[in-house]
Amino acid sequence: NAGVMQNPRHLVRRRGQEARLRCSPMKGHSHVYWYRQLPEEGLKFMVYLQKENIIDESGMPKERFSAEFPKEGPSILRIQQVVRGDSAAYFCASSHPNTGELFFGEGSRLTVL
């Protein structure tokens, strides 16, 4: 009964590099959400995707951030030219299309040096 799987759990990047975070939803789930948690803050919605479609990206920064959920394979959150302010925990959640209940992964912690 595999839950939401995220990798890597920890990622260290230098300023200007790219970060790629991956999320495999629970079996049977076709909806993926990405949230970001900055230190001492709550989780902030970033983007909601279904297979091959971005449904709501209202929480995504306008530049450098992108997300995809291809037909095959995990969802990927991509951050280009990272800056120190991108250091955060990035959580992925998935839901069944009928119930809507979100199940979260353990998060990917990005540190930008």
Added chain:
Amino acid sequence: DQQVKQNSPSLSVQEGRISILNCDYTNSMFDYFLWYKKYPAEGPTFLISISSIKDKNEDGRFTVFLNKSAKHLSLHIVPSQPGDSAVYFCAASAFSGGYNKLIFGAGTRLAVHP
């Protein structure tokens, strides 16, 4: 623009006593409210929820109360146990368009001590 607010960043309670965590919201379109529990280095896990058509939902030691007129909800844990020590997030959503976009509060860190 904080639509969901948890004004107490931390709470300390003695084991066996009641823990009360509070949450306020501003968006009257929210129709579903949830509490998540989070341990360090782990993802949030669902604890309990309540629909806006109810004012109380109980699950074992956990009870959530909703006061729609005040736009306020609270989580009661009775009796509190050391294993309850974690960060608790209040979340709200308006389940429309077929998906569940949760808006989270900043969290309250609960410490249950002997």
